[in-house]
Amino acid sequence: MNTTAYDVLKAQCSQEWDSTIHHRFVxxxxxxxxxxxxxxxxxxxDWQFSxxxxxxxGEAIAAADTMPxxxxxxxxxxxxxxxxxxxxxxxxVQFHVSDDELTAPELTPSSKGFRKLYRDAVDSHSYAQALAVLVVAESIYLDWAEESTAGGSRMPEKDQHIGWIDVHRGNDFSAWVQFLIDEFNRVADPQDSEVARHFTDAVHFELGFFDDAYIHE
Incomplete structure (x- = not known):
């Protein structure tokens, strides 16, 4: 039985992956x-590295090797x-966030790490490295959103909570994540040190980003 690039790299990050999807924030x-x-x-x-x-x-679109x-x-x-x-x-609007807060906040350690990681992936002009970051960012969110809500059967009531879950679960988002996994498995070599670094760093910063939400608690 073949083991895919996604499976190999996810297994290498399993502890941080599990800590992320079962995080206090979730x-x-x-x-x-x-x-x-x-x-x-x-x-x-989160807005800072949007x-x-x-x-x-955009770089993934440019670097992709097939029209589909x-x-x-x-x-x-x-x-x-x-x-x-x-x-x-x-x-x-709900939280009365000012323009200054959006344009020049003090970045948390993980926000800084994410911004550098994303830029590194863009500068690589590598479809596989771009996918390594994208597939983590999307699939780890699908995992926590689906598991924590039991497939959408156990949802919160507050709009601000429902909304963040809804954009990260469901049939459409699941299909998007599966596309990323399939593409990553098609083009990525898990033994490629740069692909592996982008993948594992992305998982590390996802966990750190949830941790950083409580940095001023």
Whole structure:
């Protein structure tokens, strides 16, 4: 039985992966016990590397070696620019986030790490390295969103919590993640040190990003 690149690298990061999908942040989000101030801080930080995420997705479109892959990546770019972008702006209004807070916040360690990682992947002009970061960013969120809500059967009640879960689970998002996994397995060599580094660093920063949400607690 063949073991895929995704399976190999995910297994190497299994401890941090499991810690991320069962994180306190996830548990509090789903149980409606997450303080608004924690979510507010988290979303301001997440917004800081949204710019880099768009660049990374754009680089993946440019580097993709088949037309179907380019089309699928482009379709997802449209979704992020609409549904997910709307969620951010609705929350910034709800939490009275100022323009200054969005344009020049103090970055947490993981935010800084993410921004550098995304830029490194863009600068590599490597489809496999771009996918290594994208597949972690999306599949680890699908894992926590589906598992913590029992496939959507155990949802919170607050809009700010429902919305963040809804953009990271469900049939459409699952299909997107499966596309990324399939593409990663098709083009990536898990023995390639740069591919492996991008993958494992992405997992590390995902866990750190949840930790950093509580940095001022």
């Amino acid at each position: 548990n509090e989000l789903v149980s409606d016990t997450l303080p608004d101030e924690i979510l507010r801080h988290y979303l301001i930080q 710019y880099d995420f768009y660049s990374l997705l 892959a380019k089309v699928r990546l482009g379709q997802q770019m449209g979704f992020i620019a609409n549904d997910e972008n709307t969620y951010f702006h609705d929350r910034f």
